[in-house]
Amino acid sequence: MFDKLEQVKHLPISFGDIARYVIVPGDPNRVPIISELLDDVQHQGQNREFNAARGKYKDVDVSVVSTGIGCPSTAIAVEELSHIGAEVFIRIGTSGSVDGSAQKGDIFIATAAVRDDGTSKQYIPIEFPALADIEVVDSLIKASEALNVPTKVGVCQSKDSFFGEVEPERMPVSEYLDMKWKAWQRGGVGASEMEAATLFTLSSIFGLHSGGIFAVETHDKETIHKITKIVLESIYYMEKGAINA
Amino acid sequence: MPKEDGIEDAKGGLLDETVQYHVQLKKGDISDFVILPGDPGRVEFIAEHFDKAELVAENREYKTMTGEYKGRPVTVTSTGIGCPSAAIALEELANVGASTFVRCGTSGGMQEYTRVGEKVIATGAVRYEGTSIQYMPIEFPAVASHDMVLALKNSAIKNNLDHHLGIVQSKDSFYGQHNPEKMPIADELRQKWDAWVKGGVLCSEMEAATIFVVGSYRKVRTGAVLLVAGDQARGESLTKEEYKENMSESVKMILDSSLEIEVEI
Numbered sequence: 455m456f457d458k459l460e461q462v463k464h465l466p467i468s469f470g471d472i473a474r475y476v477i478v479p480g481d482p483n484r485v486p487i488i489s490e491l492l493d494d495v496q497h498q499g500q501n502r503e504f505n506a507a508r509g510k511y512k513d514v515d516v517s518v519v520s521t522g523i524g525c526p527s528t529a530i531a532v533e534e535l536s537h538i539g540a541e542v543f544i545r546i547g548t549s550g551s552v553d554g555s556a557q558k559g560d561i562f563i564a565t566a567a568v569r570d571d572g573t574s575k576q577y578i579p580i581e582f583p584a585l586a587d588i589e590v591v592d593s594l595i596k597a598s599e600a601l602n603v604p605t606k607v608g609v610c611q612s613k614d615s616f617f618g619e620v621e622p623e624r625m626p627v628s629e630y631l632d633m634k635w636k637a638w639q640r641g642g643v644g645a646s647e648m649e650a651a652t653l654f655t656l657s658s659i660f661g662l663h664s665g666g667i668f669a670v671e672t673h674d675k676e677t678i679h680k681i682t683k684i685v686l687e688s689i690y691y692m693e694k695g696a697i698n699a
Numbered sequence: 700m701p702k703e704d705g706i707e708d709a710k711g712g713l714l715d716e717t718v719q720y721h722v723q724l725k726k727g728d729i730s731d732f733v734i735l736p737g738d739p740g741r742v743e744f745i746a747e748h749f750d751k752a753e754l755v756a757e758n759r760e761y762k763t764m765t766g767e768y769k770g771r772p773v774t775v776t777s778t779g780i781g782c783p784s785a786a787i788a789l790e791e792l793a794n795v796g797a798s799t800f801v802r803c804g805t806s807g808g809m810q811e812y813t814r815v816g817e818k819v820i821a822t823g824a825v826r827y828e829g830t831s832i833q834y835m836p837i838e839f840p841a842v843a844s845h846d847m848v849l850a851l852k853n854s855a856i857k858n859n860l861d862h863h864l865g866i867v868q869s870k871d872s873f874y875g876q877h878n879p880e881k882m883p884i885a886d887e888l889r890q891k892w893d894a895w896v897k898g899g900v901l902c903s904e905m906e907a908a909t910i911f912v913v914g915s916y917r918k919v920r921t922g923a924v925l926l927v928a929g930d931q932a933r934g935e936s937l938t939k940e941e942y943k944e945n946m947s948e949s950v951k952m953i954l955d956s957s958l959e960i961e962v963e964i
Contacts, residue, residue: 566823566840578898579891581908583823583840583866588848595845609840609915634836641835642915651838658866659898 462534465519466499467506469538473515475689476540477682478531480547480649482520487675488546488682489518503527511686514693521545524614525573525652532656532664542663542692544590544685545653546678549610549645549668550619552635556606556644558671561681563594567651567666568611568643570634574655584612584654589692590665597687603680608644610666612651619646645670719791722763722776723756726795729765730772732957733797734950735788737804737906739777741946745803746775748950760784768954772962778802781871782830782909789910793917799960801847801953802910802923805946806867806902807876808930809895815935816945818862818952819901820851821923824908825868827891831912841869841911847922847960854956860948865901867925869908876903877931902927920960924949 461468477488482505489495492509499506503522510516519535521528532543549562556562567584569575574584591607598605613619622631638646650666657664667685669677718725734745739762746752752766752775760779767773776792778785789800802821808814824841826832831841848864855862870876879888895903907923914921926949929936937945 565845566842568836568840569838578894580837581826581891582895582898582900583825583842585823585840585842585866588822588845588852588864591845592849607845609842634838637836638839640916641839641912642918643839661899 459537462537464502464530465504465506465534466501467538471498471508472535472538472540473508473517474540475514475542476517476519476535477685478519478521478543478545478653480521480523484678485518485520487678491679491682491686492516504531512690514690516686516689521649524648525571525612528649528652529573529656532653536660536662542590543653543657544664544688545649545666546681546685547647547649547666547668548673549647549670551670552611552643552646553639555608556670560670561598561603561605562610562645562668562670563591563605563607564610564645564650564666564668565591565607566609567654568609568638569651569655570611570613571651572614573652577655578659582655584651585658586654586665587657587663590663593688593691594665594667594684596691598684601684601687603684606644609642610645610647610650610668611638611643612648613646614648616648714796715794719794721759721787722761722791723758724763724791724795728755729763729774729792729795729797731796731798731962732771732773732960733792733800734773734775734953735778735785735800735802735910736775737778737780742775742777744946745950748947748954749773761788769958771957773954773957778906781905782828782869785906786830786909786913789913789917793919797919799847799920800910800914801956802907803949803953804904804906804923804925805928806904806925808902808927809868809900813863813901813927815927815930815937816861816941817927818855818860818949819867819925819927820848820855820862820864821867821907821925822848822864823866824911825866825895825900826908826912828869828871828908830909834916835912839912841908842915843911843922844920847920850956850959851922851924851952853959854952858948858952858955860952863901865899867907867923868895868900868903869905870903871905873905924953
């Protein structure tokens, strides 16, 4: 899809420094935590909110690169990562709960995202669905089953305003926010986060592969490690042949 | 908590005992697994692939036959053309016990590599239609159920059928797609069409987006198999014989997928 580039503008890494599989957390501080589960880890540096590391899981080459908070910086990360050779993106993140189907402490695998973001609309009109890659979702589900970790599977919402979700009453558009939130609750949205819609939309239109897995209202290291194990195992499944890019 | 004499459907809602206004069906008339063609004229053709089938209702564009395939109860109901009548069909069928809906339709190919005769298994749909936004804001994704997509894919592989997996476009105006230059909003139609093509959308049809969105809200399982019956850019279409043969393959793919779906009612 893209011309491969030797250098990119924002990332601390360039062509040749990246694995085909990239784990993309939002938080740069989560990159070393996720990397603890890799062998032969190389910390490649940080520029702005983009922190990069690379290592191996069962001999499969895996990168970990943070996107920063929100869809604007996620779009930059996805574009530049794909320019330098990445093809499969799995977001590890934290989320809020929406309709109650997923609650505090649950692990949520997203099949698709509500495009309550501004970035993805600058790529393709809003009617287009933000879908996770079916093979990535399938690998995540199979990996969590193999590891005996219960998960919830469903649609997540990606928003641009964090405080619009947690304190909608103080926003000038509070009624609009309330009305939409009620629709997401009734329509079956399980989790709320801030990057998946753009990650899924861009991957879909550029012929890349992406998925997302979230800790619902939980941020501790133990949960992040539990999720990371699922993601690494899913990458191993994909590398063994489930995904054909 | 079931009300007196009420029985619960698969998702814990209450089944409606009354005859539904448009589809003219009541509880017991249908199975949990419903195939949705657009054309009422295709209902009998689809039912011919069952091991047994009988006509249970016919009203307006809604014609329903229920029967069995390899011991599994199955139903086929036509939706008519377009999302408005498809939403009515899904709602009323869900009221009387349907919990899985698979659209069996035709479509126009949109990519170089989508050729007439091939089947598209929809993973999601572009919501370029007016019905689903009267349910859920436009930002919500029209997404097929993950397990249904996988069951259809497995069935296609088992039956050795040429197929694609991906996003389809649902529109309201058939002639807006076929003769965009005649429409007052020609520029918008062309601009969006180009965006869908660039975004990798596989084919164009008229019901999937609403089936997926209303399905999410009703907490039922949805999927769609679209036969590429025409190709505007190449000026290709299927002959009547080719159409029958290929539609038959679509039906078989859906029926075999039903064997992977648990009977929930």
